[in-house]
Amino acid sequence: MLDQRLVEADATDLDGLRKILAEQPEAEKLCPIGMKKIEIDHGAAAHVADAVRTLTTGTRVLMVSDATDILDVKGEKVKERVKALLDEKYTVEWLVIREEGGLVHCTPENAAKIQALLPEADCVVGVGSGTICDLCKYATYYADKEHPKALVVVQTALSVNAFSDNSSVMLFSGVKRTVHSRYPAVLLIDLDIVGAAPAEMNVSGYGDLIATWTAPVDWYLANVLGMNDRFHTAPSDMIRTQCRRLLKNSEKLAAGDAKTLGELANVLTLSGLSMGLANESSPASGSEHVMSHLIDMSSKVRHTGICYHGTQVAVSGIISCLLWDYLLHEFRPQDVQIDTCYPSEEEMKPRVLQAFDWLDEDHSAANECWSDYQKKLARWHEVQPQFEAFLKNFDAFKSQVADWVQPPAYIAECMHKANAPCRYSKLNYPVDAKTVRWAITNCHMMRNRFSIIDLLHFTGIWSDDFVEGILKKAEALDAGL
Ligand SMILES: [Zn+2]
Known part of the structure; x- marks a missing residue:
């Protein structure tokens, strides 16, 4: 029998989710969720300085982004606003990662740009989509695996599920490899920001699902054939029903329906957590x-x-x-x-x-x-x-x-x-x-x-x-x- 509480899991209630997971059969096979807080709401980005405060008593923040302009539903510039909010309470260094040709890739070279500035920071705040998030996770983890710098991520599009997991998809010698990294401690998904993201980016998140x-x-096939030892039903039970609902609401998503976007944000975040659990x-x-x-x-x-x-x-x-x-x-x-x-x-x-x-x-x-x-x-x-x-x-x-x-x-x-x-x-x-x-x-x-x-x-x-x-x-x- 499916556990209905798991089926309707809420990514923003991490303690509730931990409790439900602990009660599943073979729960010891599931890894702990290394996150402190996930917020999915209108105006969530306004809490960025509070989020930093829950993670460090230090005063120096390294903000990381790429060079793309991002606007919220009111037409306000997102990165500048996050910077201003942080400036009120912290000394902020803003690293803008650039690459020839414009597109930023998840390479060790780009991670090194973040790592070079880590000694001067008490907390890292990544603002952007999947690439920036993966770079921040990778850079902080490989700089100090035991005590990686505190990390807050302000997600700017529902483009992929990888914001809420502990790995990074990196490009090594031109080959894509998923490597273990770390969770962001806090993930802020502001529906007023992701709601203004280009439609094709949110369709990308739908596509990832x-x-x-x-x-x-x-995964199950690999397990049955002896090619994988870690299979557990809970990570997928947690998202399947909500994904089914999302498929039914495909038309609403295309119309930019706010409620459907909220549902996409929840299930996409759960999908990230499912990878961390495994x-x-x-x-x-x-x-x-x-x-x-x-x-x-x-x-x-x-x-x-x-x-x-x-x-x-x-x-x-x-x-x-x-x-x-x-x-x-x-x-x-x-x-x-x-x-x-x-x-x-x-x-x-x-x-x-x-x-x-x-x-x-x-x-x-x-x-x-x-x-x-x-x-x-x-x-x-x-x-x-x-x-x-x-x-x-x-x-x-x-x-x-x-x-x-x-x-x-x-x-x-x-x-x-x-x-x-x-x-x-x-x-x-x-x-x-x-x-x-x-x-x-x-x-x-x-x-x-x-x-x-x-x-x-x-x-x-x-x-x-x-x-x-x-x-x-x-x-x-x-x-x-
Ligand atoms: Zn994916």
Whole structure:
């Protein structure tokens, strides 16, 4: 039986949430939520100085942002206002992170700019969207893991779920990697600020949540196959019902309905917490995210910008929904020839290197991907008994996950209603068909995490023709390329 209190969880009641989680079966598997306060409300940003005061008795604040102008619903400049509010009580240094070309990336180089100023600060206040938040979390954590500087984040758009978790998605040698970092101590989501964010940014947050219908099932699949040990139902139970409601309200979101935006803020924040509870991004990042990561990784070589994260994830989410639809309705476990499911390192290494070699001159991306994939391949060879049991008990697996997935046609229909792009060619930086095919076909070779695509690959189903068939099915939903 689902715990109704968990199903209707409120991200702003952290103590209440902690109590509910502690009462779940196997609660010891869930990691503590390392946050002090989450506020989701109209005017929440006005409490920024109070938030700092709850964290430090010091007087020096380092405010971090990028150079983009952000206005709230009244047309007031958000960063300047936050700075003025802090100035009343603190000595504030404002670091504006800039990069050639305008777009700021989550790189160790940008984190170093924050770290250089940390000795002079008692508290860091990040003002911005996902990139600034991830940089602040990473910079403070890796400067002092034991006692990272206090961190307040003023979230300026509902663009991703990563504000309320303890990891950062960083770009190392051009490869996207999710690394452990820390939670912000206080997260302020001012509905008067996020409500004025460009519609496509909030649609991006909605899109990040499309992963709710594929990532948790990837995680569960990995667990059943012995490829992941941490699976727990609570992180996804906490958001699934609210995500379902959000899908129903897709049209309202497109219309900018304030109540729906508030609901999006709550479930997006819970989705971030779900990753922290699992101590890994698996509850919210499966095959759909890897496809998206590959497209991001290729953007430099293609001389294009990086699309809104969640929007791109959602387009990939339709593809992943189609894969799950295939597995649950067309996959025939009795046809699997077990002894053909174990490619050797000698077989896989050249394939992985070849897939990623075009991304840079010094092969660092390809080597990075192989070093991670190698671990997954080694473990896959070790868990054959679990794989055999999975094939034998496939019907039980199907009924367990039946309620955790959504029909691809329904997801595409909701995304159309939300005005979310359903095609890669319709993203804010359109992605060409060749790159999309490359990303989908090779994404399982990028990282250590097991997803449905690894299963399809090891069972010999995954091929260029198979991917073409999936793209054809997507086309019928006015989605895909
Ligand atoms: Zn995401």
